[in-house]
Amino acid sequence: MPQIDVTLSAGRTPEQIRALMHEVHQAVVRTAGARPEHVRVVVHEVPRTHWATGDVTLAEMDGQTPT
Template sequence: MPQIAVTIAKGRTPQQIRNMLHEVHAAVLRTVDTRPEHIRVTVHEVPHTHWATGDVTIAETRSLPADGSAAVEPAAAMDPAAPADARQGGTDVGHPAAFTTATDMELT
């Protein structure tokens, strides 16, 4: 009995979610030897403020200018109580191009 859990950032319409459920179900049905009524698909929607990559939330990433000129400081970099190595930074994690997540992809 296949069970598929999809975690996705909030913001899709109910129809987009329904279309995704249908497509995931169809893909499992095509590729796994099981009956349609045995396939379970669940969707977990996460608020943009509760999903972070590189200590920068989706909400923070989307608040950057289009040219990426203003980097978002990770929370550890702003916290004087954080360990020194966490405050050093290094890469421009706030630049939108630094992120490649499923949440950045649109369903077609």
């Protein structure tokens, strides 16, 4: 039984999350030959203040003005 974990920064709508889950599910069924009822997709949303790249949080990046 495939389980796919997706981690995203918070801020997407429930509709976007649902669409992502659907597309991932379909891709696994199509490419891995898994039975649809056996595919599990879990989405983890991380607050933008809790995710950093290069020692800058996503929330801090959001506040930056383009150069």
